[in-house]
Structures are given as structure tokens and as C-alpha cells.
Amino acid sequence: MKALCWHGANDVRVDTVPDPKIINPRDAIIKITSTAICGSDLHIYDGYIPTMQSGDILGHEFMGEVVEVGSAINNLKIGDRVVIPFTISCGSCFFCNRDLWSLCDNSNPNAWMAEKMYGHSPAALFGYSHLFGGYAGGQAEYARVPFADVGAMKIPDGLTDDQVLFLTDIFPTGYMAAENCDIEPGDIVAVWGCGPVGQFAIKSAYMLGAERVIGIDRIPERLQMAKEKCNAEIINYEEVDAGEALKEMTGGRGPDACIDAVGMEAHGTGPDSFYDQVKQAVRLETDRPTALRQVIVAARKGGHVSIAGVYGGFLDKIPMGAAFNKGLTFKMGQTHVHKYLRPLLERIQNGEIDPSFVITHRLPLQEAPHGYEIFKKKKDSCIKVVLKPGG
Amino acid sequence: MESSDITNPQDQQSQSGSSNLSDTERWGSLIGGGALVLMGLRQGSLRGALTAIAGGGLIYHGATAQSSIQEKVGMNQSIKVEKTVTINKSPEELYRFWHNFENLPTFMKHLKYVRVINQTRSHWIANAPMGSSVEWDADIVNDQENKLIAWTSVEGADVDNSGFVRFTPTASGRGTEVKVVIEYNPPGGAVGSAIAKLFGEEPEQQAGDDLRRFKQLMETGEIPTTEGQPSGRK
Ligand SMILES: NC(=O)c1ccc[n+]([C@@H]2O[C@H](COP(=O)([O-])OP(=O)(O)OC[C@H]3O[C@@H](n4cnc5c(N)ncnc54)[C@H](O)[C@@H]3O)[C@@H](O)[C@H]2O)c1
Ligand SMILES: [Zn+2]
Ligand SMILES: [Zn+2]
Numbered sequence: 001m002k003a004l005c006w007h008g009a010n011d012v013r014v015d016t017v018p019d020p021k022i023i024n025p026r027d028a029i030i031k032i033t034s035t036a037i038c039g040s041d042l043h044i045y046d047g048y049i050p051t052m053q054s055g056d057i058l059g060h061e062f063m064g065e066v067v068e069v070g071s072a073i074n075n076l077k078i079g080d081r082v083v084i085p086f087t088i089s090c091g092s093c094f095f096c097n098r099d100l101w102s103l104c105d106n107s108n109p110n111a112w113m114a115e116k117m118y119g120h121s122p123a124a125l126f127g128y129s130h131l132f133g134g135y136a137g138g139q140a141e142y143a144r145v146p147f148a149d150v151g152a153m154k155i156p157d158g159l160t161d162d163q164v165l166f167l168t169d170i171f172p173t174g175y176m177a178a179e180n181c182d183i184e185p186g187d188i189v190a191v192w193g194c195g196p197v198g199q200f201a202i203k204s205a206y207m208l209g210a211e212r213v214i215g216i217d218r219i220p221e222r223l224q225m226a227k228e229k230c231n232a233e234i235i236n237y238e239e240v241d242a243g244e245a246l247k248e249m250t251g252g253r254g255p256d257a258c259i260d261a262v263g264m265e266a267h268g269t270g271p272d273s274f275y276d277q278v279k280q281a282v283r284l285e286t287d288r289p290t291a292l293r294q295v296i297v298a299a300r301k302g303g304h305v306s307i308a309g310v311y312g313g314f315l316d317k318i319p320m321g322a323a324f325n326k327g328l329t330f331k332m333g334q335t336h337v338h339k340y341l342r343p344l345l346e347r348i349q350n351g352e353i354d355p356s357f358v359i360t361h362r363l364p365l366q367e368a369p370h371g372y373e374i375f376k377k378k379k380d381s382c383i384k385v386v387l388k389p390g391g
Numbered sequence: 392m393e394s395s396d397i398t399n400p401q402d403q404q405s406q407s408g409s410s411n412l413s414d415t416e417r418w419g420s421l422i423g424g425g426a427l428v429l430m431g432l433r434q435g436s437l438r439g440a441l442t443a444i445a446g447g448g449l450i451y452h453g454a455t456a457q458s459s460i461q462e463k464v465g466m467n468q469s470i471k472v473e474k475t476v477t478i479n480k481s482p483e484e485l486y487r488f489w490h491n492f493e494n495l496p497t498f499m500k501h502l503k504y505v506r507v508i509n510q511t512r513s514h515w516i517a518n519a520p521m522g523s524s525v526e527w528d529a530d531i532v533n534d535q536e537n538k539l540i541a542w543t544s545v546e547g548a549d550v551d552n553s554g555f556v557r558f559t560p561t562a563s564g565r566g567t568e569v570k571v572v573i574e575y576n577p578p579g580g581a582v583g584s585a586i587a588k589l590f591g592e593e594p595e596q597q598a599g600d601d602l603r604r605f606k607q608l609m610e611t612g613e614i615p616t617t618e619g620q621p622s623g624r625k
Contacts, residue, residue, distance in 0.1 A: 005623030015623035024613040055624030090611040
């Protein structure tokens with residue numbers, strides 16, 4: 001089959017690789033009909049995720065049709081149309097039982113690596129380095145889905161791929177980011193980053209009762225989307241100081257909750273961001289937490305900080321003093337996708353949201369490398385790329 | 392006094408029969424309790440402790456005498472490992488699976504094969520360096536239903552070893568704490584050091600990975616793997 005393989009920083013290629021096959025009883029094989037490129041993939045593309053190996057198949061936002069099931073699968077059949085959460089979860093451990101699916105105890109075959117790095121191993125993820133299991137991803141014609149009996153959700157007829165594809169990651173991720181704000185009536189929520197995750201965080205914050213939502217970015221078309229499609233007030237941090245603007249817009253109090261939808265490769269303008277770029281480039285620092293620092297300083301006293309942007313290692317100069325002395329509450333993590341599948345499918349079905357609004361580019365899988373390039377460089381007003389195998 | 396390094400200071404003046412009785416109790420509570428077993432065991436041998444609990448003082452004395460001879464000729468390079476994992480299953484289910492030693496190779500990577508001979512005895516074959524293997528017979532020396540299984544290799548083993556697994560239910564609804572403590576005493580010489588290397592290279596991680604595979608198998612019915620999946624590696 002054809003699959004998008006990583007061969008090093010800024011080097012991804014569509015290679016011909018063997019077809020996946022059933023390995024374990026709870027596996028299923030999916031023929032992929034739609035698969036997206038995520039901001040998380042850019043961290044790999046840019047070379048900031050350790051334990052990648054040349055030839056690894058990328059991709060964790062995919063859906064398709066069941067073509068084969070393992071001997072222990074009895075709730076899926078050939079031909080079922082399914083979406084696949086990007087987190088791989090067993091469904092029967094302590095964490096899965098508590099809806100903490102991205103913390104599954106059992107899915108990571110390389111748990112020892114993660115234990116060395118993090119003390120304990122979180123769930124494995126599709127196409128996201130050997131630290132997170134080394135599973136082949138879904139920017140391909142076919143994918144093997146482990147624990148498919150709990151990891152594949154059937155899609156009812158009448159919904160297009162574009163409408164449901166983002167249940168695999170970014171819609172639940174934005175939603176969980178908003179949920180982690182513990183929004184109360186009257187709350188003002190600020191969202192750093194108006195990429196796809198930020199867009200869904202803004203929409204979700206309104207769904208969960210926020211009074212006002214403010215989106216922060218510097219890319220005009222992304223800010224425009226936040227304003228027009230998601231009803232956000234916007235701040236272009238290259239035009240004004242985001243911290244000052246937020247204070248003015250919130251009566252001096254600061255936002256009740258701040259969401260980091262940027263992650264480890266934040267762009268920055270101040271001296272601290274230069275320091276991070278240098279340190280990250282020579283691998284003295286794993287992450288570039290410019291946005292996170294701003295989030296912490298901007299949040300109102302006693303407010304919530306919700307981190308959806310991915311961080312991988314050790315962060316410098318986190319204003320812990322501000323966090324502590326303002327009594328902030330932090331919530332974060334990879335999304336517990338399985339938990340949100342059905343509730344968010346319902347919101348799509350009853351017309352509350354059509355997630356396809358973020359899509360700017362539809363490309364054949366063959367053109368995935370071009371997709372990475374325009375998404376990374378924000379060329380051609382690219383916000384979200386959907387790839388079509390066989391297209 | 393040979394056993395002074397494994398007795399409490401307050402036990403040191405009392406010796407022979409009465410001290411063995413209190414040792415037995417002490418090891419019993421150590422093996423059954425919440426503390427780190429290997430910390431409590433210090434320099435003492437696990438085999439000694441297990442046989443003491445199983446058979447009382449005499450066997451224990453024998454074991455101590457033996458290990459002290461080993462120490463004197465410099466052969467005592469025992470490798471001891473202790474690992475605990477919490478498994479979301481009842482002690483009954485876990486005990487039952489483990490108790491059939493023929494199941495052990497499904498999750499213990501270095502084991503090739505285990506055959507159960509009778510109620511207490513089993514024959515074990517493990518992978519050794521360079522495609523060879525090592526074998527031994529082991530006896531179950533302590534078997535407490537749904538709680539604990541302890542075993543030691545019998546005389547003539549290629550690698551003297553002993554261990555126990557303990558199943559303790561946690562606070563309601565949180566499964567079972569499974570603790571494994573294993574001790575290997577590889578023989579001397581070149582073969583011995585190769586074997587010591589095999590069992591001794593990151594023994595903590597090896598035991599931890601074995602125990603994780605046990606958990607994965609018990610909780611999910613399979614052991615996750617990526618072996619055999621496609622990639623673009625040439
Ligand atoms: N928690 C999860 O489970 C999860 C799931 C999916 C994605 N993510 C992460 O979410 C983050 C965003 O993903 P995405 O797909 O939207 O990526 P993206 O790269 O398209 O979006 C990031 C946006 O942040 C903006 N930005 C950069 N620096 C900024 C700053 N200092 N202040 C404000 N905005 C800034 C960029 O201009 C861009 O629009 C990534 O880190 C991704 O890895 C996390
Ligand atoms: Zn993603
Ligand atoms: Zn799980």
C-alpha cells in the first residue's frame with residue numbers, strides 16, 4: 001500500500017510499504033477513506049519528537065471502512081464505516097474505566113521508555129514515535145487498529161467524512177480544553193492559537209456556556225476564521241501586546257480561563273522566545289513555551305489554565321511564581337478521545353456544529369508532503385489538510 | 392554467627408531453635424506486608440527466607456550454611472529483583488493463571504517452556520546466551536490459595552533460583568497488587584557470568600516488563616505489540 005513515511009526532519013515521503021495485517025485478536029484493519037494532518041504531526045515533521053525512526057508511518061486522524069477483524073472482535077463487521085480515536089486504549093484498565101483513555105495502562109508496548117522519561121507510561125498513540133508505542137499511523141491506504149472493539153466508533157448513515165473525521169482528535173481536543181476550564185456562566189475564556197485545535201476550543205467554550213471567547217494568533221486568515229466561524233473576539237499579538245489587550249478587554253481582571261492551543265513550538269517576539277529558539281535548536285530545551293508563559297501571566301487570580309498544546313519534555317522559565325501566587329488551577333493532557341466520541345457525534349447529528357468548517361485543503365494522499373509543507377508554512381491560507389487515499 | 396546479617400539486632404543474642412521461629416514469623420510478615428521485601432531481606436538470601444517459612448528452622452540453617460560457603464569461595468553474585476504492579480482483576484483470577492506455571496512463558500520473555508510434573512514440581516527451560524538454554528526443576532515451597540506462591544529450584548539446577556508472587560487486593564474496586572520477588576544465583580565461571588549477564592542486565596526492567604505483560608494479558612486478553620506491522624524501513 002501507499003503510506004506517508006517520516007525519514008527525518010522536514011522529510012516525509014509517500015512510500016510503498018507492506019499492507020498491515022491482523023496481529024492480535026482485538027485488531028481490525030481499516031481501509032482509510034479520509035485522513036488529516038494535525039499540528040501534532042508538525043512537531044514530528046520539525047524534528048522535535050524524540051524516538052522517531054526513519055520509515056515510521058505518520059498520521060493519527062483517520063477514518064474508513066472495516067475490511068478485516070481479529071478473532072476477538074464481535075461488535076464490528078466488514079464494511080462498517082468507522083472513525084478511529086488517535087489514542088490507543090484497552091478499555092479495561094483502571095484508567096480506561098475512569099474515562100481517562102489517554103492514560104491507558106496497557107496499550108504502549110514501549111512503556112519502559114515512557115516510564116524512564118515520565119515516571120509512568122501514558123497510552124500509545126497512532127503514528128507518534130516509539131516513546132508512544134511505535135504504532136504505524138493512518139496517513140496511508142490501510143491501518144491496523146489495536147483494541148478496535150473499543151477504539152472504532154461506527155458512523156451512522158447520512159454524515160459525510162468531512163463532518164465526522166475530526167471526532168478522531170481535534171474536535172474532542174478543543175472540547176476537552178474547554179471542559180478543563182470549568183466554565184461558569186459569565187466567564188471569559190482566552191484561547192492562544194487559532195489553529196484547528198484553537199478553533200474547536202473556541203466553539204466548545206461557547207457550547208459550555210462561556211460569555212465571551214477571545215482568540216489570539218497572528219495569522220490573519222486564522223483570526224478571521226475564529227471571528228467569523230466561531231464568533232470569537234480576536235487579538236493579533238503582532239499588532240498589540242496580547243497581555244495588555246486582554247487586561248483591557250476584561251476590565252483589568254484577566255480571563256477567567258486561558259487555553260494554550262499552541263504547544264511546544266510557539267512562535268514568539270520577545271527576548272525569551274529567542275532564548276528558547278536557541279536552546280531548542282541545540283537541544284538544550286525540548287519545548288518552546290512562549291504561549292504557556294503568556295497564558296499563566298494573563299490568567300485572572302484563581303483562574304484556570306487549560307493546556308491542549310502538546311509538550312514533550314523539560315520547559316524553561318515557566319513563571320511558577322505567578323501560577324502559585326495567583327492560585328491557578330492547571331489541567332492538561334492528551335485528549336481522552338473515546339469519552340467524547342458519542343456526545344460529540346450527537347452534537348454533529350443535531351446540527352449544533354459542522355466540524356468541516358476548518359478544512360481548507362483536500363489533497364490526494366500522494367500529495368501529502370506538499371500538504372505538510374503548506375500547513376507548516378501557512379502557505380495558501382492553509383488551516384487544515386484532509387488527505388484522500390486513492391484520490 | 393553466619394545469620395547475623397539477616398536477623399534483627401534484638402534477635403541476635405537468642406540463637407538456634409527459638410531464633411529460627413522468630414525469623415520465620417518475621418519473614419512471614421515481611422513477605423506478606425507492605426514494605427519493600429528486599430530492603431527487609433538486606434544481605435540475606437530469599438531462598439533461605441522462603442524455605443524457612445516453608446519448612447522451619449532446619450532447612451533454613453542448611454540454606455544459610457550453603458550460601459556462606461558460596462560467599463567464601465566468591466560465587467555468591469546473587470541477583471535480586473522486586474517489582475509490584477496493580478492489576479484490575481481479582482486475586483483469584485490472577486492466582487489461578489499464575490499457578491499453572493505452564494502459562495508463565497506467555498509473558499516471561501526469557502522463559503522458553505515450563506512443564507508441570509506434579510502438584511509441586513515443575514521443569515523450566517530458559518533461554519541462555521548464544522542460542523543455548525538452561526534448565527532446572529523447581530518446587531512450590533509455599534502455596535496459599537489466592538494469596539501467594541513461592542518456588543525454589545531443586546538441587547542440580549543450571550541456575551539456582553527462587554521467587555514468590557503475592558496477590559493482595561487493594562482498597563475496594565482497584566484490583567490486586569501483584570508483587571514478585573526473584574533471586575538468581577548464577578554458577579561461577581564463564582558460563583555463569585554469561586548467564587548472570589542474561590538475567591542481570593537490567594533485571595529490574597526485565598522483571599518489570601514481564602509483570603507488565605502479565606497485567607496486559609490479564610486485563611486485555613492480549614499483549615500489545617507492533618511486531619509485524621508495516622513501515623517504510625528498507
Ligand atoms: N492535547 C491533545 O490531545 C492534542 C491533540 C491535537 C493537537 N494537540 C496540539 O495542539 C496544538 C495546536 O494544534 P493545531 O493542529 O491547531 O496546530 P497549528 O500549528 O495549526 O496551530 C497552532 C497555532 O498557534 C499559533 N501560535 C504560535 N505561537 C503563538 C503564540 N505565541 N501565541 C498565540 N498563537 C500562537 C500559530 O500561528 C498557529 O495558528 C499543537 O501543539 C498540537 O500538538 C494536542
Ligand atoms: Zn492530532
Ligand atoms: Zn486501558
